[in-house]
Amino acid sequence: MKVKILTGGPDDCIPNEIYDYKSDNWCGVDIGASKLIEHDINPLLSIGDFDSSTARELELVRLKSKKTIYKPLKDDITDTELALRYLITNYEIDQIELYGATGGRLDQLLANIFFILKPCYQNYVEKIQIIDKWNKIKFFLPGSHQLEKDNDMKYLAFVPLTQVKELELPDEKYTLNKTNFMAPVSLSSNEFIGKNASFSFRNGVVMVIQSKD
Incomplete structure (x- = not known):
């Protein structure tokens, strides 16, 4: 339901x-x-x-x-x-x-x-x-994930809410190699290159925000 x-x-x-x-x-x-x-x-x-x-x-x-x-x-x-x-x-x-x-x-x-x-x-x-x-917010557990761009949204943000290991953004406008975060932080103002984007991480919870002005 x-x-x-x-x-x-x-x-x-x-x-x-x-x-x-x-x-x-x-x-x-x-x-x-x-x-x-x-x-x-x-x-x-x-x-x-x-x-x-x-x-x-x-x-x-x-x-x-x-x-x-x-x-x-x-x-x-x-x-x-x-x-x-x-x-x-x-x-x-x-x-x-x-x-x-x-x-x-x-x-x-x-x-x-x-x-x-x-x-x-x-x-x-x-x-x-x-x-x-202005925003669509989702939450993710460890693993590899695929995102689909919302037609109304321009920006993409990744927000580790906890300690997160090996966060990787391989195909966004601003890429990130496997990086560890020891405390919450907002990786803001990223963008999709195409219709889809992927990311992965090892532990913790990551919040993903699609947004517009």
Whole structure:
């Protein structure tokens, strides 16, 4: 199952076209659930503490969602992670697209990136993608990988999130021989030469970003 998650990030960072996919499996997180319902999408799941929602909005969420989980007490995880953990525990998930996870508060952005390093997501690292109007973010485990250029994106970045060994970029605009990274770093502003690019590394987690201005 492929699930799209809409969180409560700023509207101006969310691609407008996502609301055209009304029949897809959607999960609304907090105020994200109300945004989906405003666009005539009935979420598969709505979840969160809904501290950004009015009583009327929460009532509509409960009415329009197939399942609503209202958790007013704060956990040691964000509402977005609460949604992710429920989905991977209760559904057969093949792919997750996360919208509304960037822009606005920097602490929330970092939380929405670094969660991928937790052991409970080990089996889902390469199944989760974060998307906004300017970026498409994927995560990769060790091995050899092939990338396909998104037609709307110009730039390509490789971001070791952990200690990474022998990262190699053989066919990008700026190549890299097998190089070790002991701490997180952003290898930004690279580009595809053609429609595809490859890379490989030995251990850790690498985030790959396709982006545009």
